[in-house]
Amino acid sequence: xxxxxxxxxxxxxxxxxxxxxxxxxxxxxxxxxxxxxxxxxxxxxxxxxxxxxxxxxxxxxxxxxxxxxxxxxxxxxxxxxxxxxxxxxxxxxxxxxxxxxxxxxxxxxxxxxxxxxxxxxxxxxxxxxxxxxxxxxxxxxxxxxxxxxxxxxxxxxxxxxxxxxxx
Numbered sequence: 001x002x003x004x005x006x007x008x009x010x011x012x013x014x015x016x017x018x019x020x021x022x023x024x025x026x027x028x029x030x031x032x033x034x035x036x037x038x039x040x041x042x043x044x045x046x047x048x049x050x051x052x053x054x055x056x057x058x059x060x061x062x063x064x065x066x067x068x069x070x071x072x073x074x075x076x077x078x079x080x081x082x083x084x085x086x087x088x089x090x091x092x093x094x095x096x097x098x099x100x101x102x103x104x105x106x107x108x109x110x111x112x113x114x115x116x117x118x119x120x121x122x123x124x125x126x127x128x129x130x131x132x133x134x135x136x137x138x139x140x141x142x143x144x145x146x147x148x149x150x151x152x153x154x155x156x157x158x159x160x161x162x163x164x165x166x167x
């Protein structure tokens with residue numbers, strides 16, 4: 001009787017893993033040379049959490065800045081080597097998936113519906129998690145977001161950078 005229980009439990013766990021893996025693959029962040037809607041939602045949410053103090057306070061200007069940022073992220077991500085792009089795509093898929101997001105960040109709310117405080121708490125969970133993998137996820141999304149944002153000259157002023165000096 002105990003053996004049957006363990007066999008059933010193993011079957012349930014394997015099935016759950018297959019379903020989650022399939023869902024992540026179906027909702028990956030980059031497909032057919034473009035960001036997916038799920039990938040855009042994750043990148044927009046992460047940008048909102050990471051760049052909150054650097055974005056305009058006016059709602060329309062903030063929305064436009066986030067839209068531009070996601071477009072710049074797409075351009076950047078499509079320019080990285082294919083192997084790295086695949087890894088980032090899978091990471092975006094995992095974060096875009098309800099179960100994956102909740103497991104990694106403890107945030108049950110979607111990126112689009114979450115408040116800035118909820119997103120920042122989710123990112124803080126990743127940053128301070130005892131497992132190295134979650135910390136690596138945090139640093140990857142935070143660093144990519146920051147690098148792409150600060151690479152755009154129109155964002156320098158909000159970051160307090162006056163631009164290059166004439167020599």
